[in-house]
Amino acid sequence: MIRFACACILALVAALPVRAAVDIQEVTSPGGIDAWLVESHEIPFVALEIRFQGGASLDAPGKRGAINLMTGLLEEGAGEMDARAFATARDALAASFEFDVYNDALSVSAQFLTENRAAAVDLLRLALTEPRFDQDAVERVRAQVVSAIRSDAKDPDKIASHTFNELAFGDHPYGTPVNGREEDVTALTRADVIEAKSRVMTRDRLFVSAVGDITAQELGVLLDDLLAGLPERGAPMPGKAEYRLSGGVTVVPFDTPQSVAVFGHEGIDRDDPDFFAAYVLNGVLGSGGFSSRLMEEVREKRGLTYGVYSYLYPMDHAALMLGQVASANNRVAEAIDVIRAEWASVAQEGITQAELDAVKTYLTGAYPLRFDGNGPIANIMVGMQMQGQGVDYIATRNDKINAVTLSDIRRVAARLLDADALHFVVVGQPVGLETTN
Amino acid sequence: MPRLPGLLLFTLSLLAAPAHADEVTSFALDNGMDVVVIEDHRAPVVVHMVWYKVGAADEPPGRSGIAHFTEHLMFKGTDAYPGKAVSEIVEANGGSDNAFTSYDYTAYFQRVAADRLDLMMALEADRMVNLTLSEADVLTERDVILEERNQRTENSASALFGEQRSAAQYLNHPYGIPIIGWRAEMETLSRQDALDFYKANYTPDNAILVVAGDVTPDAVRALAQERYGPLAPSGARAARARPQEPPQLAERRIAFADPRVAQPYVIRSYLAPERDAGDQDEAAALVYLANLLGGDGATSLLGQKLQFETRTAVYASAFYSGTSLDDTTFGLIVVPAEGVGLQQAEDAMDGVLAEFLQTGVDPEMFASLKMQLRASNIYAKDDVEGLARMYGEALASGLTVQDVQDWPDVLDQVTPEDVMAAAHAVLDRKKAVTGWLMREDVPEVTQ
Structure with missing residues (x-):
């Protein structure tokens, strides 16, 4: 394909075009669980999204990887069923449950047919509230996690991002991968897994959205059935992650033909008054489209890479501005020079009115296109809740984009972009690059 | 199970699911x-x-x-x-x-x-x-x-x-x-x-x-x-005839070692028939075969035997993609557990195949796959871009709109006997390549 879809572009969470027919209802169950609902009865299924804020960052000290291992075990047996019985029951209902965990959230994504809703919800409730964590399942999933950790250790993309995070955040949970280190994971016990669940899967961190063939009243009953059995309170949040990197280069020698570089510096919080201006600015600098400055300079003019992009990465306990590029070992130094120069140029001079107008048209026009299915809408809505946005955000999001002026851009560019502070972690055998400091 | 990075992971789905016929219209322009x-x-x-x-x-x-x-x-x-x-x-x-x-x-x-x-x-x-x-x-x-x-x-x-x-x-x-x-x-x-x-x-x-x-x-x-109407056609286009495979008579085995390999695995692909216009039966049977052998890790035969019972593998799966103009492949992959060699992993894989060819299709699992197939027709309607890709890919691969719309019924009519006949026809080592991906620092003896 002509370019990679950038998996890490931050979806500035969603709002609705004036004409989109997405009507969000705020539902509170009889038992007091809040959720957002969009009723859509055209297709007889429901997409349900559940999040537990905190995610893998709630790992206890010394137990990094416990929450990830626990998440992998949620579908490996619950109630009276072992892993195989659980999977057989799920398949017989043609329901789909996905469990995943990130630094700031544990996610549960479920889809089930209207005709099987009650049975599917019963099954999911068992996974969420009565997982067995059988010792043989712990060992089986642990072996998969260890295999993944070892594979990551030989994957230049993973080495680059893991190294950057470690240098940036040290001992904070953000400094190590959610999988944990091999020695940590090997040492985890079943008791650690049980403890991990009680740290993160709790009512005080819960966010829910549902889209599809269900009424508000039915959803209320479902929420209590599914989630009332969860404990009230989880572990405390880990606290702010101090950013410890300064500008420079870290080379991680790795014998491979193409160097991968992850680069970045401190970013901007999502609730900062200048966040929208920064988001628009990055749309011009490095959002990954052909018209971005970085793509133009590094790929289109010089053919130095297949893809280069930058993105804002606000997390719950830190904020980064990051980017990535990959170039042959003998060309990556030039790619990095070009990126630094463009970063400095935009920091000093900002962008043109024409660029600002074009990116605004794109961002505001693209916005409604995200709302095109039960699954995508449920995902967007649960993200909005986690970011503390109200349903009214939807109507005003594009206005906030349109309100950004060239002087806002200049101010935020000068404040945010700092070519001297950029740190590049380069994995490969880069010619003409050495670790600084 | 968690995601295993660095590996080709094959997610199988029954992927039937064209939109209902009344939501799809097709026609041709004069050119x-x-x-x-x-x-x-x-x-x-x-x-x-x-x-x-x-x-x-x-x-x-x-x-x-x-x-x-x-x-x-x-x-x-x-x-x-x-x-x-x-x-x-x-x-x-x-x-x-x-x-x-x-x-x-x-x-x-x-x-x-x-x-x-x-x-x-x-x-x-x-x-x-x-x-x-x-x-x-x-x-x-x-x-x-x-x-x-x-x-x-x-x-x-x-x-x-x-x-x-x-x-x-x-x-x-x-x-x-x-x-x-x-x-x-x-x-x-x-x-x-x-x-x-x-x-x-x-x-x-x-x-x-x-x-x-x-x-x-x-x-x-x-x-x-x-x-598009004003664009001139090229005129008489030759049929798309590529060089075809001769009879494949000899099993092939390859081994590749690289210092960047963290997790070795064994993977085998068999030359297999694709969906043809008006003739999709065997391809449909192979979709079931792939799911029975290596669909979900906890319910498929490879997963149950190798991941749960013998603990030979951390991951085992099967793959088949039938939408192709010419002969496609049917494949199996086994990622061995710690301490298990590739020969042992391959032998275990062959053991599962041999047992399956003897004992046949488990009726409960077959029924469950049919239920999932019916459901996939419903879930697929939520993703119109996916439907568009399905039609485009099929039509560019020699199938017709009718073939796409018939596909769920063709799948629904597959019997356990059809699956076994397809298995016996396709799982022939003479038409297969067996590959070992190896760490460079740990020598493995190949056959």
């Missing part, structure tokens, strides 16, 4: 361009796709990568829309665009607000016939595709291994050549190569238009006639 319209009025969005019935398997000898390179160069502009104008116009309208090249097709698509469909057609129709290429653009973009090859293939031991396995699988058919091209041939691709390939293949009678979303067939027909 031979096929049109498929899929209606979904839930959101004011449209996906506009043009699929050319030409891919990497249609390249001239020695010019591997030219189909994909041409795809890249299609973004270099025309007289009417010079430079990056197409992508800029799409973005200025809030849309996104991309393209992809496979063995059997090259496709271009935009996703945009429904009221911008006419503009998308104007852009796509223009570059179907008016592409201009400067020598400088071609040379720079050739560097880009070489970096793309670096990123996708050269930097990944698993991807390099996959290339070698495909080359061993196909003795004569161009499916054995990588889509992105062999590096040495890519380095010599020229502007003239691209223009020759473009002129020979980018014509309305070699293209399929798929429009999906908040549109009506009448509106699409009117717009398509206006925008």
Whole structure:
């Protein structure tokens, strides 16, 4: 394909075009669980999204990887069923449950047919509230996690991002991968897994959205059935992650033909008054489209890479501005020079009115296109809740984009972009690059 | 289970699921361009796709990568829309665009607000016939595709291994050549190569238009006639006849060691029949076979035996993709557990196959797969872009709209006896390549 879809572009969470027919209802169950609902009865299924804020960052000290291992075990047996019985029951209902965990959230994504809703919800409730964590399942999933950790250790993309995070955040949970280190994971016990669940899967961190063939009243009953059995309170949040990197280069020698570089510096919080201006600015600098400055300079003019992009990465306990590029070992130094120069140029001079107008048209026009299915809408809505946005955000999001002026851009560019502070972690055998400091 | 990075993970689904026939309309323009319209009025969005019935398997000898390179160069502009104008116009309208090249097709698509469909057609129709290429653009973009090859293939031991396995699988058919091209041939691709390939293949009678979303067939027909209708067809096109496979008589075994391998695995692919127009029965049986052997890790035979009972594997799966113009492959992969060698893993895999061929299909699991199939028809309706891709891919791979719409019924009518007959026919080592991906520091004795 002509370019990679950038998996890490931050979806500035969603709002609705004036004409989109997405009507969000705020539902509170009889038992007091809040959720957002969009009723859509055209297709007889429901997409349900559940999040537990905190995610893998709630790992206890010394137990990094416990929450990830626990998440992998949620579908490996619950109630009276072992892993195989659980999977057989799920398949017989043609329901789909996905469990995943990130630094700031544990996610549960479920889809089930209207005709099987009650049975599917019963099954999911068992996974969420009565997982067995059988010792043989712990060992089986642990072996998969260890295999993944070892594979990551030989994957230049993973080495680059893991190294950057470690240098940036040290001992904070953000400094190590959610999988944990091999020695940590090997040492985890079943008791650690049980403890991990009680740290993160709790009512005080819960966010829910549902889209599809269900009424508000039915959803209320479902929420209590599914989630009332969860404990009230989880572990405390880990606290702010101090950013410890300064500008420079870290080379991680790795014998491979193409160097991968992850680069970045401190970013901007999502609730900062200048966040929208920064988001628009990055749309011009490095959002990954052909018209971005970085793509133009590094790929289109010089053919130095297949893809280069930058993105804002606000997390719950830190904020980064990051980017990535990959170039042959003998060309990556030039790619990095070009990126630094463009970063400095935009920091000093900002962008043109024409660029600002074009990116605004794109961002505001693209916005409604995200709302095109039960699954995508449920995902967007649960993200909005986690970011503390109200349903009214939807109507005003594009206005906030349109309100950004060239002087806002200049101010935020000068404040945010700092070519001297950029740190590049380069994995490969880069010619003409050495670790600084 | 957690995701295993660094591995090819095969997610199987029954992927039946065309939209209901009453939501799909198809017709042809006078110049031979096929049109498929899929209606979904839930959101004011449209996906506009043009699929050319030409891919990497249609390249001239020695010019591997030219189909994909041409795809890249299609973004270099025309007289009417010079430079990056197409992508800029799409973005200025809030849309996104991309393209992809496979063995059997090259496709271009935009996703945009429904009221911008006419503009998308104007852009796509223009570059179907008016592409201009400067020598400088071609040379720079050739560097880009070489970096793309670096990123996708050269930097990944698993991807390099996959290339070698495909080359061993196909003795004569161009499916054995990588889509992105062999590096040495890519380095010599020229502007003239691209223009020759473009002129020979980018014509309305070699293209399929798929429009999906908040549109009506009448509106699409009117717009398509206006925008694509005036384009001249190429005239008599030869049938797509690629060099075919001779009888495969000898098992092939390959071993690839690379210091970048963290997790060794054994993978075997068998030459297998694809879905053919009006004849999809055996392919349907193979879909069940793949799911029975290696669908879900906790319920499939390979998963149950190797991951749960003997603990030989951390991961085991089967894969089959039947949408293909020529013979495809049916495959198995086993990722051994710590301390288990590749020979042991392969023997365990063969043990599961032998037992399955003796004992046959488990009726409960077969019934469960049928239920999942029916459900997949419902879930698939939530993703209109996925439906559009399904039609485009099928039509570019020699199938008809009728075949796509028959597919759920063909799947539904598969019996356990059909699955066993297909298994006996396909699981023949003479037509198979068995590959070991190995760490360089831990020698394994190959057979």
